[in-house]
Protein backbone atom coordinates (compact mmCIF):
# COMPACT_ATOMS: atom_id res chain seq x y z
CA UNK A 130 0.00 0.00 0.00
CA UNK A 131 1.29 3.44 -0.93
CA UNK A 132 2.48 5.40 2.04
CA UNK A 133 0.61 8.49 0.95
CA UNK A 134 -2.82 6.80 0.88
CA UNK A 135 -5.42 7.26 3.61
CA UNK A 136 -5.73 10.04 6.12
CA UNK A 137 -2.71 11.42 7.94
CA UNK A 138 -2.03 14.22 10.33
CA UNK A 139 1.33 15.78 11.10
CA UNK A 140 2.08 17.86 14.18
CA UNK A 141 -1.55 18.76 14.58
CA UNK A 142 -2.04 21.46 17.19
CA UNK A 143 -5.38 22.84 18.27
CA UNK A 144 -6.87 24.81 21.13
CA UNK A 145 -10.34 26.18 21.53
CA UNK A 146 -10.60 29.97 21.59
CA UNK A 147 -10.16 31.21 25.13
CA UNK A 148 -8.02 28.20 25.95
CA UNK A 149 -4.89 29.29 24.14
CA UNK A 150 -2.65 29.33 27.20
CA UNK A 151 0.10 26.78 26.67
CA UNK A 152 -1.21 24.20 29.10
CA UNK A 153 -4.72 24.72 27.71
CA UNK A 154 -3.84 23.55 24.22
CA UNK A 155 -6.10 20.54 23.69
CA UNK A 156 -4.05 18.78 21.01
CA UNK A 157 -0.30 19.36 21.25
CA UNK A 158 1.36 17.68 18.29
CA UNK A 159 -0.80 14.90 16.98
CA UNK A 160 0.79 12.80 14.30
CA UNK A 161 -0.94 9.71 13.01
CA UNK A 162 -1.69 7.75 9.88
CA UNK A 163 -5.09 6.15 9.37
CA UNK A 164 -4.83 3.61 6.60
CA UNK A 165 -7.46 2.73 4.06
CA UNK A 166 -8.96 -0.71 4.49
CA UNK A 167 -8.49 -0.66 8.26
CA UNK A 168 -10.64 0.33 11.22
CA UNK A 169 -8.79 2.71 13.54
CA UNK A 170 -10.06 3.35 17.03
CA UNK A 171 -9.13 6.47 19.01
CA UNK A 172 -9.77 6.05 22.71
CA UNK A 173 -9.36 8.52 25.52
CA UNK A 174 -11.11 9.87 28.58
CA UNK A 175 -14.04 12.20 28.04
CA UNK A 176 -12.71 15.65 27.41
CA UNK A 177 -9.46 14.29 25.98
CA UNK A 178 -10.29 15.78 22.60
CA UNK A 179 -11.47 12.79 20.54
CA UNK A 180 -14.38 14.68 18.99
CA UNK A 181 -12.18 17.69 18.32
CA UNK A 182 -9.65 15.49 16.56
CA UNK A 183 -12.33 13.92 14.35
CA UNK A 184 -13.60 17.37 13.39
CA UNK A 185 -10.07 18.41 12.50
CA UNK A 186 -9.66 15.27 10.37
CA UNK A 187 -13.00 15.93 8.66
CA UNK A 188 -12.11 19.48 7.75
CA UNK A 189 -14.70 21.02 10.05
CA UNK A 190 -12.07 22.75 12.17
CA UNK A 191 -8.74 24.21 11.17
CA UNK A 192 -5.59 23.30 13.13
CA UNK A 193 -3.50 26.06 14.68
CA UNK A 194 -0.39 24.31 13.38
CA UNK A 195 0.39 21.15 11.49
CA UNK A 196 -1.74 19.73 8.74
CA UNK A 197 -4.18 17.04 7.74
CA UNK A 198 -3.41 15.22 4.50
CA UNK A 199 -5.99 13.15 2.71
CA UNK A 200 -4.61 10.95 -0.05
CA UNK A 201 -1.56 13.19 0.10
CA UNK A 202 -3.55 16.40 -0.37
CA UNK A 203 -3.11 19.08 2.34
CA UNK A 204 -6.86 19.44 2.85
CA UNK A 205 -6.55 21.35 6.12
CA UNK A 206 -4.80 24.15 4.24
CA UNK A 207 -7.37 24.35 1.48
CA UNK A 208 -9.68 27.36 1.31
CA UNK A 209 -13.35 26.70 1.98
CA UNK A 210 -14.28 26.59 -1.69
CA UNK A 211 -12.08 23.51 -2.19
CA UNK A 212 -12.60 21.98 1.21
CA UNK A 213 -16.41 22.06 1.18
CA UNK A 214 -16.73 19.86 -1.92
CA UNK A 215 -13.99 17.60 -0.56
CA UNK A 216 -16.24 16.95 2.45
CA UNK A 217 -18.48 14.94 0.17
CA UNK A 218 -15.82 12.25 0.42
CA UNK A 219 -16.10 12.30 4.23
CA UNK A 220 -18.86 10.53 6.16
CA UNK A 221 -19.14 11.99 9.62
CA UNK A 222 -21.12 10.49 12.51
CA UNK A 223 -21.46 13.30 15.02
CA UNK A 224 -21.47 12.55 18.69
CA UNK A 225 -24.62 14.63 18.97
CA UNK A 226 -25.88 13.22 15.67
CA UNK A 227 -26.86 16.57 14.08
CA UNK A 228 -29.93 15.10 12.39
CA UNK A 229 -32.71 17.37 11.15
CA UNK A 230 -35.54 16.34 13.47
CA UNK A 231 -38.54 17.57 11.47
CA UNK A 232 -37.44 15.75 8.32
CA UNK A 233 -38.22 12.11 7.72
CA UNK A 234 -35.64 9.36 8.12
CA UNK A 235 -35.27 9.00 4.34
CA UNK A 236 -35.02 12.77 3.85
CA UNK A 237 -32.17 12.96 6.32
CA UNK A 238 -30.35 10.45 4.15
CA UNK A 239 -31.21 12.43 1.04
CA UNK A 240 -29.55 15.59 2.40
CA UNK A 241 -25.92 14.65 1.66
CA UNK A 242 -26.89 13.36 -1.80
CA UNK A 243 -28.85 16.37 -3.07
CA UNK A 244 -25.92 18.50 -4.26
CA UNK A 245 -24.07 15.61 -5.88
CA UNK A 246 -25.95 15.48 -9.15
CA UNK A 247 -26.92 11.82 -8.77
CA UNK A 248 -29.84 10.20 -10.53
CA UNK A 249 -32.98 9.79 -8.46
CA UNK A 250 -32.94 6.07 -8.88
CA UNK A 251 -29.34 5.90 -7.66
CA UNK A 252 -30.20 8.06 -4.65
CA UNK A 253 -33.21 5.92 -3.82
CA UNK A 254 -31.19 2.75 -4.08
CA UNK A 255 -28.44 4.13 -1.84
CA UNK A 256 -30.93 5.30 0.78
CA UNK A 257 -32.81 2.01 0.84
CA UNK A 258 -29.57 0.04 1.10
CA UNK A 259 -28.28 2.10 4.04
CA UNK A 260 -31.59 1.99 5.89
CA UNK A 261 -31.69 -1.79 5.55
CA UNK A 262 -28.09 -1.98 6.77
CA UNK A 263 -28.89 -0.16 10.02
CA UNK A 264 -32.25 -1.94 10.42
CA UNK A 265 -34.37 1.18 9.91
CA UNK A 266 -36.03 0.11 6.63
CA UNK A 267 -39.51 0.16 8.20
CA UNK A 268 -39.12 3.73 9.49
CA UNK A 269 -38.14 5.51 6.27
CA UNK A 270 -41.16 7.80 6.25
CA UNK A 271 -41.18 8.60 9.97
CA UNK A 272 -40.07 12.02 11.14
CA UNK A 273 -36.80 11.79 13.04
CA UNK A 274 -38.23 13.26 16.25
CA UNK A 275 -40.37 10.12 16.68
CA UNK A 276 -37.28 7.86 16.78
CA UNK A 277 -35.57 6.51 19.88
CA UNK A 278 -32.03 7.58 20.74
CA UNK A 279 -30.55 4.34 19.45
CA UNK A 280 -32.52 4.52 16.21
CA UNK A 281 -31.38 8.09 15.68
CA UNK A 282 -27.78 7.13 16.14
CA UNK A 283 -28.08 4.35 13.59
CA UNK A 284 -29.67 6.85 11.25
CA UNK A 285 -26.67 9.13 11.76
CA UNK A 286 -24.42 6.21 10.80
CA UNK A 287 -26.52 5.51 7.72
CA UNK A 288 -26.30 9.18 6.75
CA UNK A 289 -22.53 9.13 7.06
CA UNK A 290 -22.31 6.08 4.78
CA UNK A 291 -25.01 6.87 2.22
CA UNK A 292 -22.72 8.93 0.00
CA UNK A 293 -20.14 6.13 -0.30
CA UNK A 294 -17.41 8.16 1.44
CA UNK A 295 -13.66 7.47 1.21
CA UNK A 296 -13.22 8.55 4.85
CA UNK A 297 -15.59 7.59 7.66
CA UNK A 298 -15.19 9.47 10.95
CA UNK A 299 -17.49 8.07 13.62
CA UNK A 300 -17.76 9.81 16.98
CA UNK A 301 -19.06 7.48 19.73
CA UNK A 302 -21.15 5.52 17.20
CA UNK A 303 -22.23 2.93 19.78
CA UNK A 304 -23.06 5.26 22.66
CA UNK A 305 -26.82 4.64 22.62
CA UNK A 306 -26.76 1.02 21.42
CA UNK A 307 -27.43 -2.32 23.08
CA UNK A 308 -24.80 -5.04 22.81
CA UNK A 309 -26.31 -6.64 19.74
CA UNK A 310 -26.46 -3.35 17.85
CA UNK A 311 -22.98 -2.36 19.08
CA UNK A 312 -21.59 -5.61 17.68
CA UNK A 313 -23.48 -5.12 14.44
CA UNK A 314 -22.09 -1.58 14.09
CA UNK A 315 -18.55 -2.92 14.62
CA UNK A 316 -19.14 -5.48 11.91
CA UNK A 317 -20.58 -2.79 9.63
CA UNK A 318 -17.55 -0.55 10.13
CA UNK A 319 -15.29 -3.50 9.42
CA UNK A 320 -17.16 -4.28 6.23
CA UNK A 321 -16.97 -0.67 5.10
CA UNK A 322 -13.23 -0.61 5.77
CA UNK A 323 -12.74 -3.78 3.69
CA UNK A 324 -13.90 -1.79 0.64
CA UNK A 325 -10.79 0.38 0.91
CA UNK A 326 -12.26 3.12 3.06
CA UNK A 327 -10.47 4.89 5.93
CA UNK A 328 -12.54 4.31 9.10
CA UNK A 329 -11.67 6.26 12.25
CA UNK A 330 -13.82 5.74 15.34
CA UNK A 331 -13.52 7.95 18.39
CA UNK A 332 -14.97 6.21 21.41
CA UNK A 333 -14.48 5.32 25.03
CA UNK A 334 -16.88 2.38 24.70
CA UNK A 335 -15.10 -0.73 26.09
CA UNK A 336 -17.14 -2.94 23.74
CA UNK A 337 -15.29 -1.31 20.86
CA UNK A 338 -11.91 -1.47 22.50
CA UNK A 339 -12.11 -5.27 22.52
CA UNK A 340 -13.81 -5.69 19.15
CA UNK A 341 -12.03 -7.94 16.70
CA UNK A 342 -12.95 -5.68 13.77
CA UNK A 343 -10.68 -2.94 15.09
CA UNK A 344 -7.32 -3.07 13.32
CA UNK A 345 -5.41 -0.12 14.79
CA UNK A 346 -5.73 1.40 18.24
CA UNK A 347 -4.74 4.88 19.29
CA UNK A 348 -4.97 6.52 22.66
CA UNK A 349 -5.43 10.24 23.15
CA UNK A 350 -4.26 11.72 26.45
CA UNK A 351 -2.70 15.01 27.51
CA UNK A 352 -2.90 16.32 23.97
CA UNK A 353 -0.91 13.48 22.44
CA UNK A 354 -1.98 10.53 20.35
CA UNK A 355 -0.05 7.30 20.81
CA UNK A 356 -0.38 4.02 19.00
CA UNK A 357 -1.45 1.17 21.26
CA UNK A 358 -0.16 -2.34 20.68
CA UNK A 359 -2.61 -4.83 19.29
CA UNK A 360 -4.81 -6.49 21.91
CA UNK A 361 -3.68 -9.83 23.24
CA UNK A 362 -4.09 -11.97 20.22
CA UNK A 363 -6.39 -14.85 20.90
CA UNK A 364 -4.26 -17.89 21.64
CA UNK B 365 -29.66 15.32 -14.52
CA UNK B 366 -31.75 12.70 -16.21
CA UNK B 367 -33.38 10.23 -13.90
CA UNK B 368 -33.93 6.88 -15.51
CA UNK B 369 -37.64 6.48 -15.13
CA UNK B 370 -37.80 8.75 -12.09
CA UNK B 371 -38.78 12.41 -12.18
CA UNK B 372 -36.44 14.50 -14.29
CA UNK B 373 -36.23 17.41 -11.89
CA UNK B 374 -32.93 18.49 -10.55
CA UNK B 375 -32.72 17.17 -6.98
CA UNK B 376 -31.81 20.66 -5.79
CA UNK B 377 -35.02 22.11 -7.23
CA UNK B 378 -37.06 19.32 -5.69
CA UNK B 379 -35.37 19.88 -2.36
CA UNK B 380 -36.06 23.60 -2.67
CA UNK B 381 -39.76 22.83 -3.12
CA UNK B 382 -39.64 20.57 -0.06
CA UNK B 383 -38.09 23.37 1.98
CA UNK B 384 -40.66 25.88 0.81
CA UNK B 385 -43.29 23.51 2.15
CA UNK B 386 -41.26 22.79 5.29
CA UNK B 387 -41.02 26.50 6.04
CA UNK B 388 -44.68 27.08 5.18
CA UNK B 389 -45.11 30.05 7.50
CA UNK B 390 -42.10 31.93 6.21
CA UNK B 391 -42.97 31.02 2.62
CA UNK B 392 -46.48 32.42 3.01
CA UNK B 393 -45.14 35.58 4.59
CA UNK B 394 -42.68 36.00 1.74
CA UNK B 395 -45.38 35.35 -0.84
CA UNK B 396 -47.80 37.80 0.75
CA UNK B 397 -45.39 40.67 1.01
CA UNK B 398 -43.87 40.14 -2.42
CA UNK B 399 -47.31 39.95 -3.98
CA UNK B 400 -48.41 43.13 -2.20
CA UNK B 401 -45.24 44.95 -3.14
CA UNK B 402 -45.55 43.96 -6.81
CA UNK B 403 -49.17 45.04 -6.86
CA UNK B 404 -48.37 48.34 -5.13
CA UNK B 405 -45.50 49.14 -7.47
CA UNK B 406 -47.01 47.73 -10.65
CA UNK B 407 -50.37 49.43 -10.40
CA UNK B 408 -49.13 53.04 -10.68
CA UNK B 409 -46.43 52.02 -13.16
CA UNK B 410 -48.93 50.32 -15.41
CA UNK B 411 -51.36 53.12 -14.86
CA UNK B 412 -49.06 55.95 -15.79
CA UNK B 413 -47.67 53.97 -18.70
CA UNK B 414 -51.13 53.25 -20.02
CA UNK B 415 -52.01 56.91 -19.57
CA UNK B 416 -48.94 57.91 -21.51
CA UNK B 417 -49.82 55.54 -24.35
CA UNK B 418 -53.40 56.75 -24.41
CA UNK B 419 -52.11 60.26 -24.21
CA UNK B 420 -49.78 59.87 -27.19
CA UNK B 421 -52.59 58.42 -29.26
CA UNK B 422 -54.78 61.34 -28.42
CA UNK B 423 -52.00 63.83 -29.11
CA UNK B 424 -51.59 62.41 -32.60
CA UNK B 425 -55.09 63.62 -33.42
CA UNK B 426 -54.41 67.12 -32.19
CA UNK B 427 -53.15 69.66 -34.75
CA UNK B 428 -49.56 70.77 -34.35
CA UNK B 429 -50.40 74.44 -34.41
CA UNK B 430 -53.57 76.46 -34.06
CA UNK B 431 -53.83 80.05 -35.35
CA UNK B 432 -56.26 82.42 -33.66
CA UNK B 433 -57.07 85.93 -34.64
CA UNK B 434 -56.96 88.42 -31.81
CA UNK B 435 -58.21 91.93 -31.41
CA UNK B 436 -58.59 94.39 -28.57
CA UNK B 437 -61.45 92.40 -27.04
CA UNK B 438 -59.63 89.05 -26.98
CA UNK B 439 -59.99 86.54 -29.74
CA UNK B 440 -62.01 87.22 -32.82
CA UNK B 441 -63.48 85.00 -35.55
CA UNK B 442 -61.31 84.76 -38.61
CA UNK B 443 -62.43 84.76 -42.26
CA UNK B 444 -62.00 81.13 -43.20
CA UNK B 445 -61.07 81.35 -46.87
CA UNK B 446 -58.64 84.22 -46.42
CA UNK B 447 -56.96 82.49 -43.48
CA UNK B 448 -56.42 79.32 -45.53
CA UNK B 449 -55.05 81.43 -48.35
CA UNK B 450 -52.47 83.16 -46.12
CA UNK B 451 -51.44 79.98 -44.34
CA UNK B 452 -50.79 78.16 -47.62
CA UNK B 453 -48.02 80.66 -48.35
CA UNK B 454 -45.99 79.46 -45.38
CA UNK B 455 -43.72 76.56 -46.28
CA UNK B 456 -43.97 73.68 -43.85
CA UNK B 457 -47.53 74.49 -42.79
CA UNK B 458 -49.67 71.66 -44.14
CA UNK B 459 -53.43 71.24 -44.50
CA UNK B 460 -54.62 74.54 -43.01
CA UNK B 461 -58.13 73.70 -41.82
CA UNK B 462 -60.62 76.23 -40.47
CA UNK B 463 -62.34 74.96 -37.33
CA UNK B 464 -65.63 75.98 -35.88
CA UNK B 465 -65.85 75.55 -32.13
CA UNK B 466 -66.12 77.49 -28.93
CA UNK B 467 -67.18 77.58 -25.34
CA UNK B 468 -70.81 77.95 -24.31
CA UNK B 469 -72.66 77.89 -21.03
CA UNK B 470 -74.59 74.73 -20.35
CA UNK B 471 -76.91 73.82 -17.49
CA UNK B 472 -73.98 72.76 -15.27
CA UNK B 473 -71.27 75.19 -16.34
CA UNK B 474 -69.16 75.73 -19.44
CA UNK B 475 -69.09 73.15 -22.19
CA UNK B 476 -66.93 72.87 -25.27
CA UNK B 477 -68.91 73.00 -28.51
CA UNK B 478 -67.36 71.32 -31.56
CA UNK B 479 -68.61 70.73 -35.07
CA UNK B 480 -66.29 68.41 -36.92
CA UNK B 481 -65.19 64.81 -36.30
CA UNK B 482 -61.59 65.92 -36.75
CA UNK B 483 -61.83 67.78 -33.44
CA UNK B 484 -62.92 64.67 -31.59
CA UNK B 485 -60.91 61.80 -30.16
CA UNK B 486 -61.17 58.75 -32.36
CA UNK B 487 -62.46 56.57 -29.56
CA UNK B 488 -65.37 58.99 -29.10
CA UNK B 489 -66.75 58.24 -32.53
CA UNK B 490 -67.29 54.57 -33.21
CA UNK B 491 -69.87 54.66 -36.00
CA UNK B 492 -71.43 57.86 -34.77
CA UNK B 493 -73.56 59.73 -37.31
CA UNK B 494 -72.87 63.50 -37.23
CA UNK B 495 -75.68 65.40 -35.51
CA UNK B 496 -78.28 67.11 -37.69
CA UNK B 497 -79.31 70.70 -36.90
CA UNK B 498 -81.12 70.71 -33.55
CA UNK B 499 -79.32 67.60 -32.36
CA UNK B 500 -76.28 67.09 -30.15
CA UNK B 501 -73.89 64.30 -29.22
CA UNK B 502 -72.62 65.00 -25.71
CA UNK B 503 -70.06 63.88 -23.18
CA UNK B 504 -70.87 62.07 -19.97
CA UNK B 505 -70.85 65.16 -17.72
CA UNK B 506 -73.11 67.09 -20.07
CA UNK B 507 -75.51 64.17 -20.40
CA UNK B 508 -75.75 63.83 -16.64
CA UNK B 509 -76.67 67.49 -16.28
CA UNK B 510 -79.25 67.50 -19.07
CA UNK B 511 -82.95 67.41 -18.24
CA UNK B 512 -85.29 65.19 -20.20
CA UNK B 513 -82.66 64.56 -22.92
CA UNK B 514 -82.71 68.21 -23.86
CA UNK B 515 -79.85 70.62 -23.58
CA UNK B 516 -80.04 74.37 -23.47
CA UNK B 517 -76.84 76.18 -24.37
CA UNK B 518 -76.26 79.90 -24.18
CA UNK B 519 -73.58 82.18 -25.48
CA UNK B 520 -74.26 84.82 -28.15
CA UNK B 521 -77.65 83.17 -28.61
CA UNK B 522 -79.73 80.54 -26.89
CA UNK B 523 -80.04 77.13 -28.53
CA UNK B 524 -82.06 74.12 -27.48
CA UNK B 525 -80.76 70.77 -28.64
CA UNK B 526 -82.00 67.21 -28.45
CA UNK B 527 -79.37 64.79 -27.16
CA UNK B 528 -79.21 61.96 -29.68
CA UNK B 529 -76.15 60.15 -28.33
CA UNK B 530 -73.52 60.18 -25.63
CA UNK B 531 -69.81 59.71 -26.21
CA UNK B 532 -68.69 56.31 -24.99
CA UNK B 533 -67.38 56.16 -21.44
CA UNK B 534 -63.94 55.10 -22.56
CA UNK B 535 -63.31 58.52 -24.11
CA UNK B 536 -64.51 60.37 -21.05
CA UNK B 537 -61.21 62.07 -20.20
CA UNK B 538 -61.39 64.10 -23.42
CA UNK B 539 -65.10 64.15 -24.06
CA UNK B 540 -66.76 64.61 -20.71
CA UNK B 541 -67.62 68.31 -21.28
CA UNK B 542 -67.90 68.09 -25.06
CA UNK B 543 -70.99 68.92 -27.14
CA UNK B 544 -70.95 67.98 -30.82
CA UNK B 545 -73.46 69.99 -32.86
CA UNK B 546 -74.18 70.76 -36.51
CA UNK B 547 -72.30 73.82 -37.89
CA UNK B 548 -75.43 76.06 -38.24
CA UNK B 549 -76.26 75.57 -34.56
CA UNK B 550 -72.67 76.32 -33.57
CA UNK B 551 -72.64 79.53 -35.63
CA UNK B 552 -75.84 80.71 -34.04
CA UNK B 553 -74.66 79.87 -30.59
CA UNK B 554 -71.23 81.44 -31.02
CA UNK B 555 -72.43 84.41 -33.07
CA UNK B 556 -70.41 83.70 -36.19
CA UNK B 557 -71.12 84.44 -39.84
CA UNK B 558 -71.19 81.65 -42.45
CA UNK B 559 -67.66 82.27 -43.71
CA UNK B 560 -66.15 82.69 -40.28
CA UNK B 561 -64.13 80.13 -38.33
CA UNK B 562 -62.96 80.05 -34.72
CA UNK B 563 -59.41 79.21 -35.59
CA UNK B 564 -57.18 77.55 -38.12
CA UNK B 565 -55.55 74.18 -37.46
CA UNK B 566 -52.23 73.52 -39.14
CA UNK B 567 -50.32 70.29 -39.47
CA UNK B 568 -46.54 70.24 -39.70
CA UNK B 569 -44.27 68.00 -41.65
CA UNK B 570 -42.05 67.68 -38.63
CA UNK B 571 -43.20 68.66 -35.16
CA UNK B 572 -39.70 69.98 -34.33
CA UNK B 573 -40.26 72.83 -36.79
CA UNK B 574 -43.18 74.17 -34.72
CA UNK B 575 -41.56 77.38 -33.50
CA UNK B 576 -40.06 78.31 -36.89
CA UNK B 577 -43.32 77.74 -38.73
CA UNK B 578 -45.22 79.58 -36.00
CA UNK B 579 -43.07 82.68 -36.55
CA UNK B 580 -43.59 82.53 -40.33
CA UNK B 581 -47.33 82.09 -39.85
CA UNK B 582 -47.56 85.07 -37.52
CA UNK B 583 -45.89 87.21 -40.18
CA UNK B 584 -48.10 85.85 -42.99
CA UNK B 585 -51.43 87.12 -41.67
CA UNK B 586 -52.51 90.75 -42.18
CA UNK B 587 -54.14 90.81 -38.73
CA UNK B 588 -52.64 90.02 -35.35
CA UNK B 589 -52.79 86.34 -34.48
CA UNK B 590 -51.85 84.13 -31.61
CA UNK B 591 -50.37 80.77 -32.40
CA UNK B 592 -50.69 77.93 -29.94
CA UNK B 593 -48.72 74.74 -30.17
CA UNK B 594 -49.77 71.24 -29.30
CA UNK B 595 -48.18 71.19 -25.86
CA UNK B 596 -49.91 74.35 -24.75
CA UNK B 597 -53.22 73.11 -26.08
CA UNK B 598 -53.05 69.86 -24.22
CA UNK B 599 -51.57 71.22 -21.02
CA UNK B 600 -54.80 70.96 -19.07
CA UNK B 601 -55.40 67.39 -20.11
CA UNK B 602 -51.89 66.42 -19.25
CA UNK B 603 -52.28 67.83 -15.80
CA UNK B 604 -55.48 65.90 -15.46
CA UNK B 605 -53.71 62.70 -16.45
CA UNK B 606 -50.69 62.90 -14.16
CA UNK B 607 -52.26 62.53 -10.78
CA UNK B 608 -50.52 63.19 -7.53
CA UNK B 609 -50.99 59.60 -6.42
CA UNK B 610 -48.88 58.28 -9.26
CA UNK B 611 -46.11 60.74 -8.49
CA UNK B 612 -46.20 59.95 -4.77
CA UNK B 613 -45.93 56.22 -5.39
CA UNK B 614 -43.09 56.72 -7.82
CA UNK B 615 -41.30 58.82 -5.25
CA UNK B 616 -41.75 56.19 -2.58
CA UNK B 617 -40.24 53.50 -4.80
CA UNK B 618 -36.81 53.66 -3.12
CA UNK B 619 -38.43 53.24 0.29
CA UNK B 620 -40.46 50.26 -0.98
CA UNK B 621 -37.34 48.68 -2.41
CA UNK B 622 -35.44 49.23 0.83
CA UNK B 623 -38.32 47.53 2.62
CA UNK B 624 -38.11 44.68 0.10
CA UNK B 625 -34.41 44.34 0.81
CA UNK B 626 -34.80 44.24 4.58
CA UNK B 627 -37.80 41.89 4.55
CA UNK B 628 -36.15 39.49 2.12
CA UNK B 629 -33.02 39.43 4.24
CA UNK B 630 -35.04 38.70 7.35
CA UNK B 631 -37.24 36.00 5.82
CA UNK B 632 -34.71 34.19 3.64
CA UNK B 633 -31.56 34.90 5.64
CA UNK B 634 -29.66 32.73 8.08
CA UNK B 635 -31.85 33.54 11.10
CA UNK B 636 -33.05 30.18 12.40
CA UNK B 637 -31.24 28.32 9.64
CA UNK B 638 -27.60 28.59 10.53
CA UNK B 639 -27.48 25.30 12.45
CA UNK B 640 -29.17 23.57 9.54
CA UNK B 641 -26.79 25.17 7.05
CA UNK B 642 -23.95 24.06 9.28
CA UNK B 643 -25.18 20.45 9.03
CA UNK B 644 -25.49 20.72 5.28
CA UNK B 645 -22.05 22.18 4.84
CA UNK B 646 -20.61 19.45 7.07
CA UNK B 647 -22.11 16.98 4.60
CA UNK B 648 -20.45 18.57 1.59
CA UNK B 649 -22.85 21.30 0.57
CA UNK B 650 -20.80 24.17 -0.78
CA UNK B 651 -21.66 27.81 -0.35
CA UNK B 652 -22.71 27.78 -3.99
CA UNK B 653 -25.07 24.85 -3.33
CA UNK B 654 -26.70 26.68 -0.43
CA UNK B 655 -27.02 29.88 -2.42
CA UNK B 656 -28.54 27.92 -5.29
CA UNK B 657 -30.97 26.30 -2.88
CA UNK B 658 -32.06 29.63 -1.41
CA UNK B 659 -32.38 31.23 -4.85
CA UNK B 660 -34.44 28.28 -6.09
CA UNK B 661 -36.73 28.65 -3.07
CA UNK B 662 -36.97 32.39 -3.69
CA UNK B 663 -37.94 31.73 -7.30
CA UNK B 664 -40.51 29.12 -6.31
CA UNK B 665 -42.21 31.62 -4.02
CA UNK B 666 -41.35 34.79 -5.92
CA UNK B 667 -42.49 33.89 -9.43
CA UNK B 668 -46.09 33.08 -8.48
CA UNK B 669 -46.15 36.13 -6.22
CA UNK B 670 -44.92 38.26 -9.12
CA UNK B 671 -47.51 36.74 -11.45
CA UNK B 672 -50.37 37.24 -9.02
CA UNK B 673 -49.22 40.78 -8.18
CA UNK B 674 -49.02 41.71 -11.86
CA UNK B 675 -52.41 40.13 -12.54
CA UNK B 676 -53.93 42.16 -9.72
CA UNK B 677 -52.26 45.33 -11.03
CA UNK B 678 -53.54 44.66 -14.55
CA UNK B 679 -57.01 44.12 -13.16
CA UNK B 680 -56.79 47.32 -11.14
CA UNK B 681 -55.81 49.34 -14.21
CA UNK B 682 -57.73 47.72 -17.05
CA UNK B 683 -60.86 46.24 -15.52
CA UNK B 684 -63.51 48.96 -15.92
CA UNK B 685 -64.90 48.73 -12.38
CA UNK B 686 -61.57 48.41 -10.61
CA UNK B 687 -60.01 51.04 -12.87
CA UNK B 688 -62.44 53.69 -11.65
CA UNK B 689 -61.32 53.04 -8.08
CA UNK B 690 -57.68 52.99 -9.04
CA UNK B 691 -58.08 56.27 -10.86
CA UNK B 692 -59.78 57.72 -7.84
CA UNK B 693 -56.99 56.58 -5.51
CA UNK B 694 -54.17 57.65 -7.78
CA UNK B 695 -55.55 60.80 -9.35
CA UNK B 696 -58.49 61.91 -7.27
CA UNK B 697 -60.86 61.54 -10.19
CA UNK B 698 -62.89 58.75 -11.64
CA UNK B 699 -62.96 60.36 -15.05
CA UNK B 700 -60.55 58.35 -16.98
CA UNK B 701 -59.93 57.34 -20.55
CA UNK B 702 -60.12 53.70 -21.47
CA UNK B 703 -56.49 52.94 -20.96
CA UNK B 704 -54.64 51.40 -23.80
CA UNK B 705 -51.49 49.35 -23.67
CA UNK B 706 -49.93 48.20 -26.91
CA UNK B 707 -48.69 44.62 -27.03
CA UNK B 708 -44.97 45.23 -27.02
CA UNK B 709 -45.46 48.04 -24.50
CA UNK B 710 -47.19 45.61 -22.16
CA UNK B 711 -44.36 43.11 -22.41
CA UNK B 712 -41.71 45.77 -21.81
CA UNK B 713 -43.76 47.02 -18.89
CA UNK B 714 -44.11 43.62 -17.27
CA UNK B 715 -40.40 42.97 -17.76
CA UNK B 716 -39.63 46.33 -16.18
CA UNK B 717 -41.74 45.57 -13.14
CA UNK B 718 -40.31 42.07 -12.87
CA UNK B 719 -36.86 43.66 -12.95
CA UNK B 720 -37.69 46.45 -10.51
CA UNK B 721 -38.92 43.98 -7.89
CA UNK B 722 -37.35 40.70 -8.95
CA UNK B 723 -33.73 41.74 -9.30
CA UNK B 724 -33.39 43.44 -5.88
CA UNK B 725 -35.26 40.48 -4.39
CA UNK B 726 -32.90 37.92 -5.88
CA UNK B 727 -29.89 40.07 -5.05
CA UNK B 728 -31.06 40.24 -1.42
CA UNK B 729 -31.53 36.47 -1.27
CA UNK B 730 -28.15 35.93 -2.88
CA UNK B 731 -26.24 38.27 -0.61
CA UNK B 732 -27.90 37.34 2.69
CA UNK B 733 -27.37 33.66 1.95
CA UNK B 734 -23.76 34.22 0.97
CA UNK B 735 -23.08 36.18 4.13
CA UNK B 736 -25.08 33.78 6.32
CA UNK B 737 -23.40 30.64 4.99
CA UNK B 738 -19.91 32.01 5.56
CA UNK B 739 -20.40 32.00 9.30
CA UNK B 740 -22.87 29.14 9.60
CA UNK B 741 -20.56 26.12 9.60
CA UNK B 742 -17.94 27.67 11.85
CA UNK B 743 -20.28 29.23 14.35
CA UNK B 744 -22.28 26.01 14.66
CA UNK B 745 -19.10 24.06 15.24
CA UNK B 746 -17.88 26.51 17.80
CA UNK B 747 -21.21 26.54 19.55
CA UNK B 748 -20.07 23.07 20.49
CA UNK B 749 -23.41 21.39 20.12
CA UNK B 750 -21.99 18.41 18.22
CA UNK B 751 -19.30 17.31 20.64
Ligand SMILES: Nc1ncnc2c1ncn2[C@@H]1O[C@H](COP(=O)(O)OP(=O)(O)O)[C@@H](O)[C@H]1O
Nearest residue numbers: 145175176177178179180181745746747748751
Ligand atom coordinates in the same frame (compact mmCIF):
# COMPACT_ATOMS: atom_id res chain seq x y z
N1 LIG C 1 -17.09 24.38 20.92
C1 LIG C 1 -16.22 24.35 21.93
N2 LIG C 1 -15.79 25.50 22.47
C2 LIG C 1 -14.89 25.49 23.47
N3 LIG C 1 -14.41 24.38 24.02
C3 LIG C 1 -14.81 23.19 23.51
C4 LIG C 1 -15.74 23.11 22.45
N4 LIG C 1 -15.94 21.82 22.16
C5 LIG C 1 -15.18 21.11 23.03
N5 LIG C 1 -14.52 21.94 23.81
C6 LIG C 1 -13.58 21.53 24.85
O1 LIG C 1 -12.60 20.70 24.28
C7 LIG C 1 -12.29 19.64 25.16
C8 LIG C 1 -12.38 18.33 24.44
O2 LIG C 1 -13.69 18.09 24.00
P1 LIG C 1 -14.05 16.88 23.07
O3 LIG C 1 -13.23 16.96 21.85
O4 LIG C 1 -15.51 16.87 22.90
O5 LIG C 1 -13.59 15.64 23.93
P2 LIG C 1 -14.03 14.14 23.88
O6 LIG C 1 -14.77 13.93 22.60
O7 LIG C 1 -12.76 13.38 23.95
O8 LIG C 1 -14.89 13.89 25.05
C9 LIG C 1 -13.24 19.75 26.36
O9 LIG C 1 -12.53 20.29 27.43
C10 LIG C 1 -14.28 20.72 25.90
O10 LIG C 1 -14.66 21.53 26.95
Ligand SMILES: [Mg+2]
Nearest residue numbers: 179180224751
Ligand atom coordinates in the same frame (compact mmCIF):
# COMPACT_ATOMS: atom_id res chain seq x y z
MG1 LIG D 1 -16.57 13.42 22.26
